[in-house]
Amino acid sequence: ADLDRSQTTDALKDQVILVTGAGDGIGQAAALDFARAGAHVVLIGRTQSKLEAVYDRIEEETDTQPIILPIDLAELTIENARELAYGIEQNYGRLDGVLLNASLLGTKMSIAQYPADIWDKVMQVNVNSCFYLTQALLPMLEAAEHGRLIFTTSSVGRQGRAYWGAYAVSKFATEGLMQILADELKNISKVRTHCINPGGTRTAMRAQAYPGEDPASVPAPEEHMPLYRYLMSPESQGLHGLSVDARDFL
Numbered sequence: 524a525d526l527d528r529s530q531t532t533d534a535l536k537d538q539v540i541l542v543t544g545a546g547d548g549i550g551q552a553a554a555l556d557f558a559r560a561g562a563h564v565v566l567i568g569r570t571q572s573k574l575e576a577v578y579d580r581i582e583e584e585t586d587t588q589p590i591i592l593p594i595d596l597a598e599l600t601i602e603n604a605r606e607l608a609y610g611i612e613q614n615y616g617r618l619d620g621v622l623l624n625a626s627l628l629g630t631k632m633s634i635a636q637y638p639a640d641i642w643d644k645v646m647q648v649n650v651n652s653c654f655y656l657t658q659a660l661l662p663m664l665e666a667a668e669h670g671r672l673i674f675t676t677s678s679v680g681r682q683g684r685a686y687w688g689a690y691a692v693s694k695f696a697t698e699g700l701m702q703i704l705a706d707e708l709k710n711i712s713k714v715r716t717h718c719i720n721p722g723g724t725r726t727a728m729r730a731q732a733y734p735g736e737d738p739a740s741v742p743a744p745e746e747h748m749p750l751y752r753y754l755m756s757p758e759s760q761g762l763h764g765l766s767v768d769a770r771d772f773l
């Protein structure tokens with residue numbers, strides 16, 4: 524019932540929500556969904572043209588004020604993350620939600636063979652950048668009435684599986700980061716944090732991981748958006764520290 528109540532066009536009205544990996548796949552769908560629910564979205568991604576396309580759709584469809592920030596998270600440092608936080612503070616004066624969604628799949632290979640340079644890059648994009656953004660953005664989330672920090676996990680981040688290498692290890696780390704943060708915040712903060720596991724979803728990453736699969740056999744990103752909107756909205760204030768499977772909400 525709370526989830527249904529959150530599916531209104533003003534569920535996130537005037538909130539400011541940052542989404543990483545907002546140019547494609549699940550992040551693109553989430554950025555559009557949050558804007559349709561009234562949020563001003565901060566779109567972070569690697570490819571400027573993809574971010575511009577999402578920006579244009581949001582401008583066409585809503586009267587919110589998005590901004591795009593082309594950033595390669597493979598290069599992000601704690602200092603850059605602090606500058607980003609300062610920029611959001613200057614521009615909007617608030618931050619209500621963060622969806623840490625951008626990830627790299629890396630390569631599928633055994634631990635015995637896994638290339639160390641790909642390992643480092645996957646851990647930097649999928650884990651380190653999330654830590655930097657979390658630390659830099661937390662003060663603004665704490666100042667918000669209903670601060671939200673949502674991480675993105677995967678089933679290979681809960682049970683190890685051969686050949687999933689750095690990607691799987693990065694998702695175990697993501698679950699750990701969320702759990703530690705949830706425990707630290709639970710008695711002292713209104714901020715709510717969760718992991719969402721989208722499960723098999725029709726995106727470029729899924730096609731890279733499962734090249735032989737018929738894309739139509741898995742749900743489109745849009746189908747998961749009621750859950751994403753709900754966990755971002757004030758309606759989910761009673762929930763904290765969960766690792767949620769999106770397919771349970773289809």
Ligand code: NDP
Pocket residue numbers: 543544545546547548549550567568569570573594595596597623624625626627648675676677678720721722723724725726727728729
């Ligand atoms: P996509 O590859 O379709 O999209 C990922 C987005 O992240 C892209 O827009 C990409 O930018 C961006 N990104 C990647 N690397 C960087 C970087 N270094 N700096 C900035 N942006 C970057 O992936 P999905 O939408 O499928 O995945 C979204 C999340 O869901 C990920 O965390 C993934 O692990 C998780 N997930 C997905 C599943 C699925 O089946 N799709 C299943 C389980 C979990 P660009 O487009 O410019 O490359």
